[in-house]
Amino acid sequence: TCASLLDGLCKNGRLNEAVATFEDLEKKGFIPNIVIYNVIIDGLCEAGKLKDAANMFSKLLSRGLQPDCRAYTTMMKGLCKKGLLTQAKQLLGKMEEHECHPNQIT
Numbered sequence: 001t002c003a004s005l006l007d008g009l010c011k012n013g014r015l016n017e018a019v020a021t022f023e024d025l026e027k028k029g030f031i032p033n034i035v036i037y038n039v040i041i042d043g044l045c046e047a048g049k050l051k052d053a054a055n056m057f058s059k060l061l062s063r064g065l066q067p068d069c070r071a072y073t074t075m076m077k078g079l080c081k082k083g084l085l086t087q088a089k090q091l092l093g094k095m096e097e098h099e100c101h102p103n104q105i106t
Contacts, residue, residue, distance in 0.1 A: 001027065002032075003036050003039050004035055004074065005021070005078070006018045006021060006022060006036065006039045006040060006043075007039045007043075009021065009043075009045075010039060010040070010042065010046070010049055012041030013090060014038075015044070015047050015049075018039075018040065018043055019040065019043075019044075019052075022036070022040055028058070031063075032058065032060075033064070034065050034066070034067070034068050034071065036058075037056060037059075037060040037065065037071065038068070038070050038071050038074065040056055041053050041056050041057060041071060041074050042074045044056060044078075045074055045075065045077060045078030045081075048082075050078050050079065050082055050084075050099075053074075053075060053078055054075070055067050057071065057075055066098065067095075067098070068100065069095070069100045069101070072091060072092075072094075072095040075091055076088045076091050076095075079091065079106045
C-alpha cells in the first residue's frame, strides 16, 4: 500500500523522496487518508522538520480530516523534542477538545 511504501522511504532516510511521492500522488488525484498523513508527519518529526510536520498537520485539517491520537501524539512528541512545551500543551488541549483521549504515550 501507499502507507507502507511511504513509511519504508521515511524509515530508510529517504524522507525527501517520501514527501515527493506523497505530493505526486496528490497531483494525480489520490486522496490521502489519516494513515498516510501520520506516516509523513512522523517522518518529518523524526527528521526534526517540525515546521514541515506542522504544515502537513494543517493540510490534513484543511482537507477535512480529523486527526487521530497518533497524529496528535506524533506532533506533541516533535514539539517536546524541540523544547516547545507550551505548544505541545496547547495541542494536548485541542486533542481533548476533539475527544481524542490521551494515553500513556501521549
